[in-house]
Amino acid sequence: MANKSWRYLGHRNKAVPLVDEGQAAALPLQYSLAVNLETLQAIFTACQDVVFRRMRIGGAMGHQAALVYVDGLVNNDLVNDQIMKSILLEGPQAMSVLTGAPYELYRQVRDSLLTVANVREIIDFREAARCILSGFALFLLDGVNRALAIEVCGWEHRGVEEPPTEALIRGSREGFSDCLRTNTALLRRRLRDPQLKLKTYFLGRRSQTTVGLMYIEGIANPGLITEVEQRLNVIDIDGILESAYIEQFIEDKWYSPFAQIQNTERPDEAAAALLEGRVVILTDNTPFALIVPATFNSLMHSPEDHYHRWFIAVLIRTLRFSGSFLALLLPSFYIAMVSFTPEMIPTSLAISIGAGREGLPFPTIIEAFIMESVLELLREAGIRLPGPLGETLGVVGALILGQAAVQAGIVSSAMVIVVALTAIAGFVVPSYDAAISLRILRFFLMIMAAVFGLYGVILGLMLILTHMVSLKSFGVPYLKPWAPWTAADLKDSIYRTALFRERLRPAYLRPLEARRIGRGKKKQ
Amino acid sequence: MLSQERIGTSEAFFLIVAAMIEVGTLTGARDIADQVGVDMWLVSPLETFFSLGAIYILTRLAMKFPQQDFFGFSRQIAGRWVAWPLSLGLLFYWLALTAHVTRVTTDVIKNSLLARTPAEVILLSLLIAAAYLASRGLEPLARACIIIIIVTLPLIMILFLLVLPHFRFENFLPILPRGPWPVLRLAFWRISNAEEMSLFLILVPFLQQPREAWQAASRGYLVVMVIVITVLTTCQGVLGIELLKYALIPGLSVTQLAEFAGTFIERISLVFISLWIILAFPTVAALLWASAYLAGRLVNLNDYRLLAFYQLPLVFFLARHPGNNLEVKSFYFFLQPLGFAYLLIIPAILYLIAIIRFPPAGSS
Amino acid sequence: MNRRSLYRAGLLLLLLTIITAGCWDNKDLERRALVLGAAVDLAAAGGSLVVTEPWKITLEMPILRRMVTRGEGGGGGGEGQDENTMPTWRLTLTGTTFAEAINKAATRSERTLFFGHQKILLMGEELARRGDLRSVLDWWARNRESYLAIDVLLAEGSAGDIMEARPKFARSVSLFLHEQMQQVIKTSRFVKHSLAEVLAALDAGQDILLAGVKMVPRQELEVSGAGVIREGRLAGWLTPEETQAALWITGETKGCDILVVPVPELQQTLSVEFGKLQAEVKPLMEEDKLSFTIKIKVEGKIAEKMGNPKLFAAADLHQVENRAARLMEERIRQVLGKLQQQYQADVLGFGRKVEKVRPRQWEAMKGQWRQIYSSLPVTVQVKVSIRRTGMVS
Structure with missing residues (x-):
């Protein structure tokens, strides 16, 4: 075990102070808007792109409220039309029928006024800060110790383009983009299966990068998923800027010249890996998805191999x-x-x-x-x-x-x-x-x-x-399926059989469901 | 964690094939030819039968104690005072065998590829590389054997096909000019040539299916003998018995006659010898692993793997000791009786005692 | 942890020393002189073996630059132009042994001699007659670099002189001879025996034939005929035609031989081209009297017809077959006579046949084999079948 610990040794010794959100930010939201805003302002000191918009709902004597968001991360049109307009124009009308208690108003805003789909309730400052930094607009109301995080993300990002590092003759022209959500969508479009699961992690103490772990439940071996989760949870670094950061933390042997984790820019390759029972790790801000486990054999394959006869x-x-x-x-x-x-x-x-x-x-x-x-x-x-x-x-x-x-x-x-x-x-x-x-x-x-x-x-x-x-x-083992020898998996190694003969998923991944081609329809 | 090392039956098969084939096979033709002359080609098929018998007894014995290695079951059968010397002897046998194989391989390398490089450097590099493989443990060793076998064996067989035009059947005549006895006697003695089969004395507890030990051992041995018989028969059929006695490495001389020369690679024989050198690695590594494991058992060490490195000085000394290539054979005179003892006599005796002391329970 | 890194450092150090001190065998191609062929002779003109340095060896090595100029007018040197200078260097050395002679090359050549590309070994007539071939060839059998598949040839006259020839296509005498030996598939007027075969025969105490080379006008070379090696020494020569007949017996002929058959019955002279040839040599033992039968079956086709322009009938072909068979039998008997009586050399492997088929009797007659051989009765039966008449009937 000594072997394993010193992989992380370097990072442990380095006394990088935890973000001072540590205790202060884990505080729950208060009832007083003034206090809440003060705390938020303290958190976002000298962050001039953070916008604090104070307002009163229902005229001059109305309830005090505030909207906090990062300029540039949100879509201004959405903020104006879907939040401000609904709250400020329709809020007073709704309020007139209410008793006037702040919580009633809060509920009204949450349930009937906001015309944005994704709205979350926030109760502490850490969550609040993370949501604001992720492109949510935070709606606070005086007298309520909760806040609404309204998803109005709208930053500029690269669209779906042809993957430049993995060009193919035949096959999908779409590549992963830099936005995690787009990437998960690209995979969802290929596998319309509710069993395709996505688990999200926020890795990097400072970067809080969204990392998505995708697998197909019922195919991928649960042991593998737990192993990946465990290794992801061990990662303790200030920032994850690219999936390579994750790769270097979770690979088995750091000193090996061989890549032990496959990366791809192609959604079809990731989807194929998912179908085999592998796990795909998507990282925000990079088009490169990680596929684990990887073998030398799988690194030498191109998705195109299966698009040809x-x-x-x-x-x-x-x-x-x-x-x-x-x-x-x-x-x-x-x-x-x-x-x-x-x-x-x-x-x-x-x-x-x-x-x-x-x-x-x-x-x-x-x-x-x-x-x-x-x-x-x-x-x-x-x-x-x-x-x-x-x-x-x-x-x-x-x-x-x-x-x-x-x-x-x-x-x-x-x-x-x-x-x-x-x-x-x-x-x-x-x-x-x-x-x-x-x-x-x-x-x-x-x-x-x-x-x-x-x-x-x-x-x-x-x-x-x-x-x-x-x-x-x-x-x-890296040299599967040759060593250890598994005759059944050899049909997708240097040699590849006809597609309809590749009935089984690779056995070395221990998939829960071994069969990939149904018994019923045999090709003659 | 090491007690969890397990290999499948097919891996054991490949392991034994890779461990059995070594440079000795190429030079072996000469030793047989020295003793029986033109009947050389008959020796190996006969030897196969005798050895299979010995291997059967050996694996039976080992399979009777599927959780035990040689030290364990010999202690159980005959007590500590027998188990210790036997295990020490086996350890020495394996180390001497390692030394012999490395020495012969070094000589072959020096004779074919690197004439001026000091033998010590070749010897040491070979030993360190093999010990590195051995120190990874059994599972990686078995995996390496698979890769080595599936890459080299087909190529070697193809190379032997290339010399077939030079094959002359009259080189096999006359048959048995001195009667069958010299051949039979040599074939029986050559049971000791299945040296690496003694690995099964400790391999069984590592098998995922210990019951299939005999299957792996016999199939592995048969594949090896197919190769050996091909090599020996081709040597005799192509070179004739006189040149065979005279050539230092008959297997290499044979491939020098390959009709392929000049078209793509001038010296196909060097490709051949390179393949054969590759095959020496798993042999040395397997023997080093086995001796490291046994030594670890004797001193009760859980992580025995680094012992593979600690044995190297002794092996190096044994391998360096013979002054010239003719002395090698006389220096290692003890390998044959030792091999005979550990492959046939000791297993047979132990098996007998085991049957008497632990009669098979009921139907199983 | 610390001990582990110590190991690693130690291993690294070892590797570094090996790398820096290493490269023992590293010698680049252009720093070696590739010996393409060697010609060995006796040094003294009279062929005396008692002089201090009896052996002479001529090594042919390519002068690399001039060897590869491809019609560019000799690169820049200008000397490669001359048709009559070969782009090779022929180095002649003498010594008490061949090893010594070759070692002396270190004083004459700045590049290390390298025998890995040796194609041929040529022995002078005088040397072959007087020296023991087994001793001559020992250096090549022992040397790591040399190759068992190289061809061994005999020169008529001095072997060193042959190296001065000017073949027209090839750029070196050795390469010429090497390529020329491949022509054995077109004719059996000479024999192709490799070093391995010669060594095997010499070790088994057998006699063997070696191809002969001679200089023909305009410094060209001809490979034909064969030298008869008896007990490790040259006993005499066979003419090309006799060599053909000898190879029919051994079955070494690869076909394509042309046999000119005069058929007086048809007033024609026909050229029969050989196809498949099967030879069976059998020792017979009758009342302690050893005899041999040689049965040869050969398939052929008509390659050319001269004389009477009449078309063939099937019966005519039989006549041709008979004539051809008689002719072959005659020639085989002639060469057998020469080998048995004149040279007493068992190059056809009769003794070996006896040894293989009748090992007991062989033990008894091994001692007087030469006498027995020289008076051995041999029956020859040849059957010729003509399969095709070519493109015209």
């Missing part, structure tokens, strides 16, 4: 897996062969490579490191540069730099080919996370190859394999 899908997957092996191994194999065992290279090729290398200043290993680093440099620079410029940089870098380096006799053309091939092969991996771990391990293997040649590559692969087999993602 099985034969094509098998071909594509074979290509993808071999491509990823190429991306991992090609440079190290090149080093091993050229520097250690040239007898493996066909004679005519060996002569060509040798001729190309004659007179070069660097040994193969240094050359390989230079070129691979340049490649990584180009890639990183290409991401930073704005769109079209980035592409230009790729072309300029790859073509011109490579050509110039060869002509200047700094690197051999064979090396340029190897590096280019590696880069291309790396792009077939659908998951950016999986691709990046392959990139890291490529350098590791290159070092091993430089020391021990082919044996070094083997040694390196063994070490990687050892790490991978001891890795688990939420209790699921």
Whole structure:
């Protein structure tokens, strides 16, 4: 257990003071509006975007009330039309029939005046502050120790666009957006099932980010859900700015180069994961949803595999897996062969490579490191540069730099080919996370190859394999379904059977309902 | 938490296959050829029958005590004073076996891939990598075995197909020129060559279904023997018995003749030897794991896994000791009798005593 | 926790030392001299074995840059232009043993010799006659880099001279010979035996045939005929035609041989192209008297017809078959005579056959096998079946 505790050690030791809302803000709301407003004003000192709108309902002698909201988070039209108008214009009429007790008025406002659907009752300041900061308008009435949080959110956010990191030929063009609500809606639209559950958490002491945990009850294993919930509850950090923050807190092994949690921008991929019995974690303010548990196999899959016919899908997957092996191994194999065992290279090729290398200043290993680093440099620079410029940089870098380096006799053309091939092969991996771990391990293997040649590559692969087999993602061995061997799940691995034959959900997820294709309708 | 380690029957199967196949199989052809000449190809099929018998007794014994490992049941059967020396002997046997396998593998690596690299470095890197795998525990070890087997075995079999054009049946003639006895005797002695089968002495309590131990053991052994027989027969059929006696690593020499050369990879034999080196890792790791576990049991240690590392100095010393490749065989002379004892004699005796002392209750 | 990090630090340190001190075998391709072929000879002109450095070896190595210029006019060097200079370097060394001779290359070549790409091993006639092949080949059998599948050839005359030839397509003599040996599927006028086969035969005390190479005018090479290796030494040569006949017996022929059959009955001369050939060599034991029967079944087709333009009838084909069979039998008897009486070399593996089929008797006659062999009665039966007559009847 010692192992586990020190994952969080760093955060425990750092004495980040809890937000001083701690005790003060947990206070219940008072009857006096003046006191309530004072407290709220104290909470929102120097928050000039918080609007305190005082009013009197029923003329000059009417009841004192106030509306508190954050400018910019709320839709002003809604505030004006649906709240102010109803309260100020229709409030007095309603009041005339009432006894005049503030609570009666409060109830009237809540039940019959407000023309907004989502209205919550608030009794303490902590909740009040959170609602105000989440884009609610808080309605307070003198003489009532409650407040109404009226949902009038209306901030600017990005709409539903095509996911840029996971483009497909065939499949939905919608990607998750930055707004959690939109994202849950996108999933709901795909799975119109009341069993699709959404649990909301507010994570981050200061950011209070809304995090949604989605799963299908009756499919997802309850053990898995509890495990995810437990891990989410342990998170104690000031702010969650992206789902990666959550990922790094709940993953099993922080020091692993492999991603143990899958992320996606595609609602269809998330929906597919839900249907398999996985759990999806949506985070506000980011289009990237987390899918747990993830296996190496699932990281290598693209939703498109199931949109193609099985034969094509098998071909594509074979290509993808071999491509990823190429991306991992090609440079190290090149080093091993050229520097250690040239007898493996066909004679005519060996002569060509040798001729190309004659007179070069660097040994193969240094050359390989230079070129691979340049490649990584180009890639990183290409991401930073704005769109079209980035592409230009790729072309300029790859073509011109490579050509110039060869002509200047700094690197051999064979090396340029190897590096280019590696880069291309790396792009077939659908998951950016999986691709990046392959990139890291490529350098590791290159070092091993430089020391021990082919044996070094083997040694390196063994070490990687050892790490991978001891890795688990939420209790699921990382190399499922190959290791441990489950023959039934192999039909969705490198190989994929026809869709109607994938009758069962992956067994390693222990779904409550194993069958996904009904018994009744058999395809002939 | 470690007592919860469990592996399925198929994992045990893959584990035993991966543990059994090692570089020794490639060099094994030479040892047999030295002793029986042209009848080499007959030895392994016969050996399979004898060994299966021994494995049957061994797994029967282990399955009689599904919750116990070797130390546990030998103590139960014959008392503490027998259990301790037997377990210590088994521990030593496994460590010496590890040393032998690593030594042979190192020699093969030096002979095929890395001529100038110091043997110590190769030996140590191999041992550390294997101990790392062993120290992860049984479950990851079994998983690694699966991956290794499903990647390497098909490729190895394909490579052997490539040399089939060189296969000559006359290399198998004459049949039994010296009568069947030398062959039978050697085949019987070669029960001791199923060394890694002794893992089943402690593997049963780790099985999810201890009743399927025999199934996993026999199937695993048969698959291994299919490979071994293929290798040996191909060696003899392609090289002929004279070259077989003369070559240091006959299995490697065979693949040098693959018709594939020059089209894609000039030296298909090096690919082959690399695959075989990969197969040495699970063997060493499994033996290190087993000895670590047994040592942990003897000293009552719950988390035995790091012991895999502590054993390395001894293994390293044993592996480094023989001065040259010809000395290796004479130095490890004790492996054969020890193997024979732990695979056949001791299990048989223990089983007999167990039956007498704990007769099977009723119908079960 | 602390101990754990100590372990990790220690492991890291170990890795770092390995990496920094390592790379023992790391030698880049261009820092190695790829030996494509080796020719071995006796150093002294008279072929004396008693001189201090009796062995001579000529290694052919590509000069990489010049080897790959693809019609660009030799890159910038300008020397690659000449048709008659090969883009290879032929280094000749002498030594008391081959290992020593090859080691001396370190004083002549700044690049380490690398035998991983050796394609052929060529032995000079003089060396093959006087030296023991088993000793000659031992270095190649023992060396890690060399390959069991390399072809072993015999040179008529000095092997080093063969390396000076100028093949027209190939850019190196060794590559030429290597490719040339693949032509064994088109003809059995020479024999292709790899190092593995030669070593196996020598270890088993058998005799073997090796392909012969000779220089023909304009510095070109011809691979034809075979040298008869008897007890590890060259006993003599077989002509290309005799080699063909010998390979029919061993069944090593891969087909495509052309047999020219004059058929006087039809006033025609026909060329029969071989297809499948099955040879069966059987030792027979009758009252302690050993004899052999050789049965050969061959399928063929008519490749060419000269003479009488008349069309074939089925009966004519039988005549052709008979003629061809007689012709083959005659040629087989001729080569058997030469091998049995003149060379007394059992390159056809008769002894091995006896050993395999009749191990007991073999034990008895092993000692005097050469005498028995030289007077061994052999019956030859050839059956030719012509399956097709080509595109015309």
